[in-house]
Amino acid sequence: MLIVMNYSATAAEIDDVVKAVRNMGFRAEPIPGGERTAIGVLGNEGYVDDAVIRDLPGVQEVIHVSKPYKLVSRAFHPKSSVIDVCGIKIGKGCRPIVAAGPCAVEGEDQIVRTALAVKAAGADLLRGGAFKPRTGPHTFQGLREEGLRLLALARKESGLPIVTEVMSPDHVERVSECADLLQVGARNMQNFDLLRELGRSSKPVLLKRGMSATIEEFLSAAEYILTGGNPNMILCERGIRTFETAMRNTLDLSVVPLIEELSHLPIMVDPSHATGKRSLVPPMVRAALVAGAHGILVEVHPEPEKALSDGPQSLTFQGFEALMGDVRRLRSFLGFE
Numbered sequence: 001m002l003i004v005m006n007y008s009a010t011a012a013e014i015d016d017v018v019k020a021v022r023n024m025g026f027r028a029e030p031i032p033g034g035e036r037t038a039i040g041v042l043g044n045e046g047y048v049d050d051a052v053i054r055d056l057p058g059v060q061e062v063i064h065v066s067k068p069y070k071l072v073s074r075a076f077h078p079k080s081s082v083i084d085v086c087g088i089k090i091g092k093g094c095r096p097i098v099a100a101g102p103c104a105v106e107g108e109d110q111i112v113r114t115a116l117a118v119k120a121a122g123a124d125l126l127r128g129g130a131f132k133p134r135t136g137p138h139t140f141q142g143l144r145e146e147g148l149r150l151l152a153l154a155r156k157e158s159g160l161p162i163v164t165e166v167m168s169p170d171h172v173e174r175v176s177e178c179a180d181l182l183q184v185g186a187r188n189m190q191n192f193d194l195l196r197e198l199g200r201s202s203k204p205v206l207l208k209r210g211m212s213a214t215i216e217e218f219l220s221a222a223e224y225i226l227t228g229g230n231p232n233m234i235l236c237e238r239g240i241r242t243f244e245t246a247m248r249n250t251l252d253l254s255v256v257p258l259i260e261e262l263s264h265l266p267i268m269v270d271p272s273h274a275t276g277k278r279s280l281v282p283p284m285v286r287a288a289l290v291a292g293a294h295g296i297l298v299e300v301h302p303e304p305e306k307a308l309s310d311g312p313q314s315l316t317f318q319g320f321e322a323l324m325g326d327v328r329r330l331r332s333f334l335g336f337e
């Protein structure tokens with residue numbers, strides 16, 4: 001439920017409404033706006049009878065929000081959120097950012113060389129998995145602790161902030177020591193204990209859409225993190241499972257403007273996992289930027305044919321450099337630089 005106050009409502013009237021909501025056993029969250037204040041009601045399951053609220057002085061309107069997510073919704077938070085990752089601003093009105101790097105950290109030479117190459121080409125963040133959520137147990141599972149150490153080294157050598165995946169609630173603290181942005185992978189989008197733990201953190205989180213998740217499920221997963229007290233959330237579309245098998249997944253780009261309507265959170269796009277095919281990555285990066293994505297996530301490897309995971313979708317250094325030329329031209333076309 002959202003209570004919209006009159007533009008002339010006084011602080012005392014707002015306070016009385018907050019108290020009335022609390023007396024009903026719910027949480028009240030005042031949302032100051034440009035012209036008027038709204039009060040979000042949290043903690044209710046289902047419809048709330050608004051009889052005691054509706055007639056209080058200063059109340060203009062009571063809107064029943066039927067969606068299962070509230071704190072992530074634009075109705076509760078009309079102003080777009082901009083998330084700060086080590087001084088890099090991600091969100092509406094900011095220059096779209098580029099996170100690039102290998103699927104997995106494989107060794108010192110591989111990750112440091114990639115960090116320096118993507119930095120030289122203009123990337124803002126270095127990606128690389130230390131803990132890898134692989135579909136089968138007989139494939140490379142990541143260097144884990146050693147991978148984190150190498151990411152810290154690559155960060156030092158290149159100066160690029162790190163985005164890396166955290167798979168378990170027990171690892172949030174340790175991964176946070178070297179990550180600047182904590183990634184929740186598609187397979188863990190509904191790992192609720194992990195989401196709760198991330199809600200207790202203040203590190204920015206990049207939440208990837210589950211491969212079979214609806215938008216409502218995606219935003220509800222983000223709601224766990226915001227409800228836990230961590231407002232530093234970025235969403236990421238990475239393709240969904242459809243009947244089509246020619247691509248690894250189907251990139252659902254309509255999500256970008258839809259999220260913008262439904263939520264104040266920034267949304268990035270990962271065309272590497274969405275397509276699974278190197279040649280399709282640059283055109284989908286361009287499309288994502290034009291659709292309004294606030295950033296892109298792409299896989300880059302020094303020798304994709306030798307990569308321990310996701311080689312076919314990884315760009316070479318040369319391919320990434322060419323892509324960054326497109327990104328620069330599009331940023332300028334879109335009015336960002």
Ligand code: PEP
Pocket residue numbers: 103129133165184185186187208238270273
């Ligand atoms: C990744 O980005 O490393 C990854 C595993 O992607 P996803 O969770 O989207 O499959």
Ligand code: MN
Pocket residue numbers: 103104273299309310
């Ligand atoms: Mn990958």
